[in-house]
Amino acid sequence: MSYEEILGRTDVNDLDAILAITNTDVNEVIHAVRDNADAIFTWDYERSRPQLGRLYEKAKTSQWNGEVDLDWSQDVDQEKLAREMGQITTPDPNLLPNFADSPLAKWGEKEWVQHGIESQNWMLSQFMHGEQGALVCTAKIVETVPWIDAKYYASTQVMDEARHVEVFAKYLDTKLSGHYPINAHLKMLLDDIIADSRWDMTYLGMQIMVEGLALAAFGMMQQVTPEPLLKQLLRYVMSDEARHVAFGVLSLQEYYQELSEPELKERQEFAFEAAVRMRDRFLQQEVWERMGVAPKDAIHALKMPGAKPEDDLFQQLLFAKIVPNCKKLGLLDANNGWLRERFTEMQVIQFEDFVDTSDEYASLDEVAKDRELA
Numbered sequence: 001m002s003y004e005e006i007l008g009r010t011d012v013n014d015l016d017a018i019l020a021i022t023n024t025d026v027n028e029v030i031h032a033v034r035d036n037a038d039a040i041f042t043w044d045y046e047r048s049r050p051q052l053g054r055l056y057e058k059a060k061t062s063q064w065n066g067e068v069d070l071d072w073s074q075d076v077d078q079e080k081l082a083r084e085m086g087q088i089t090t091p092d093p094n095l096l097p098n099f100a101d102s103p104l105a106k107w108g109e110k111e112w113v114q115h116g117i118e119s120q121n122w123m124l125s126q127f128m129h130g131e132q133g134a135l136v137c138t139a140k141i142v143e144t145v146p147w148i149d150a151k152y153y154a155s156t157q158v159m160d161e162a163r164h165v166e167v168f169a170k171y172l173d174t175k176l177s178g179h180y181p182i183n184a185h186l187k188m189l190l191d192d193i194i195a196d197s198r199w200d201m202t203y204l205g206m207q208i209m210v211e212g213l214a215l216a217a218f219g220m221m222q223q224v225t226p227e228p229l230l231k232q233l234l235r236y237v238m239s240d241e242a243r244h245v246a247f248g249v250l251s252l253q254e255y256y257q258e259l260s261e262p263e264l265k266e267r268q269e270f271a272f273e274a275a276v277r278m279r280d281r282f283l284q285q286e287v288w289e290r291m292g293v294a295p296k297d298a299i300h301a302l303k304m305p306g307a308k309p310e311d312d313l314f315q316q317l318l319f320a321k322i323v324p325n326c327k328k329l330g331l332l333d334a335n336n337g338w339l340r341e342r343f344t345e346m347q348v349i350q351f352e353d354f355v356d357t358s359d360e361y362a363s364l365d366e367v368a369k370d371r372e373l374a
Helices: 003-007 015-020 050-061 078-084 109-144 148-174 184-195 199-224 228-256 261-281 285-290 295-301 313-317 322-328 334-345 366-373
Strands: none
Touching (some): 015 295, 050 148, 109 184, 109 285, 199 261, 322 334
């Protein structure tokens, strides 16, 4: 398939086409997606997959309660937080030749402070929406996966995802200053994952791609935020997310060994589409619109000379979990390295030899570490 058929545009980095995708239903409360998959019962209760069994046991002992395991009495000063995270820094016009003639050149400290606050609200809102997507997708996996070991583990993830939605929503409601609707690119991806009838596509789209990017994003934010409640919240969410991604790797590694090259090509194309959709959402176009600036003008003003969307180091690092997991599944080099070429174009192929999540999830169990210390 061509880029046009996969993404709806011929150029992966076409900024106009990326920004043309917007959420037209910002006031929508209920969003329905037709789930085309069959619910699968299995009468084979034999526990035949030891790795999934160990993951299931880890999940049972690593549950936590967001109401009592997090200290919600802590106050959060959003303006102070934005300043401490370096979000209130006026760009240097000498490094950005397009900045002086842009609407951002008229901004003072007040506007940059508000932009930092809005960015916090936007980021946590998208985390929350993505976690609800994971909640729905994992409930679907319980229904559709044919193995009893996988059904057992997926049921624990449903609880995990409900807890994640709960704590992100509470943090937004009680510590920050507003929600954002779901980003259009993220919404498109979640709709595609839910609508696909094949159970392994739900795994690939959610467990490998969305959860893999989330694990990396949470890790980066957890390292840079000085806010103690958010830091602990993210540590605990990451403990769960590492198991979720490992669940996808362990399940699909077995299944993909049975697929033909044409079948694997469909999975490669889906992984590529998911990667691009997730990259595109980090342009934060909704934040610029709320601040009264056209997203294209803002992005153009802050663009370094000669820079391309794929040059953004932050966005590259978000793929540190996705690329090695795709390699573990055999997706990078199937069909003459089709996905390897795509990830090379996106400048993320350098992560291919990072540790895959199926080998590291136990070391990321921050909940267990805290209980041992206690």
